Amino acid sequence: MTLLELLHLLRKHLRLVVLLPVACALVMGVYSYLFMRNTYTASTSMYVLALNQDTTASTSLSTDLSASQMISNDVSTLLTSDRALAETAEDLALEDLDDYDVSVTSETTSRVIGLTVTGPDPQTAADVANRLVANVSGIAQEVMSIESVNPIDQATAPEAPSGPNRPLYVAVALMAGLFLAVAIVVVEDMLNTKVRGQEEVEELLGIPVIGRIPAMRGGR
Numbered sequence: 001m002t003l004l005e006l007l008h009l010l011r012k013h014l015r016l017v018v019l020l021p022v023a024c025a026l027v028m029g030v031y032s033y034l035f036m037r038n039t040y041t042a043s044t045s046m047y048v049l050a051l052n053q054d055t056t057a058s059t060s061l062s063t064d065l066s067a068s069q070m071i072s073n074d075v076s077t078l079l080t081s082d083r084a085l086a087e088t089a090e091d092l093a094l095e096d097l098d099d100y101d102v103s104v105t106s107e108t109t110s111r112v113i114g115l116t117v118t119g120p121d122p123q124t125a126a127d128v129a130n131r132l133v134a135n136v137s138g139i140a141q142e143v144m145s146i147e148s149v150n151p152i153d154q155a156t157a158p159e160a161p162s163g164p165n166r167p168l169y170v171a172v173a174l175m176a177g178l179f180l181a182v183a184i185v186v187v188e189d190m191l192n193t194k195v196r197g198q199e200e201v202e203e204l205l206g207i208p209v210i211g212r213i214p215a216m217r218g219g220r
Helices: 003-012 014-036 060-077 082-091 122-143 166-191 198-205
Strands: 041-048 101-106 112-119 146-153
Touching: 003 166, 014 166, 041 122, 041 166, 041 198, 060 082, 060 101, 060 112, 060 146, 060 166, 082 101, 082 122, 122 198
Parallel strands: none
Antiparallel strands: 041 112, 041 146, 101 112
């Protein structure tokens, strides 16, 4: 099937090609605005301080920086450990933190660790982030050679939701509906075995058409 044939076929089924994508977009729009909960993201960052830091000597500073960078990944792991999450949930009188997504970012060239918490309640998301930093500092001092994990800034409750991205969902549903409509039209055309022209007759029978009888309309 050539592109021209496909366009002609879509034109014949223009109602389906238009209405199906619009219907899919409307359904997704209604679902996303009525049934999808808003989510809020609170962010904070912390500074990993290793033991025996001597800021007066450049050699000691370099050694301390390297040590802090090495243990930053371990602290990042502790932030999402079962112990840290369980202690945080208990401190905040929550049954668990299943409704909250904890994300940690750490770079090898820095001893600063970033933490984001995303959940359905903005204030609770901020409280979880701040409490996690406090709890992981105590856990790290207990199980690692570390002096402290110091918060750089406090997480605050976000005023605007960070998700879901409803316009994106609607756009994806619109495109999916369009592809579905095209697929239905093409499959229906492939399954249609009716002979629809002189070329198909010659191809099926292998003999040329030497004449045709025109359809008579309004005659007796």
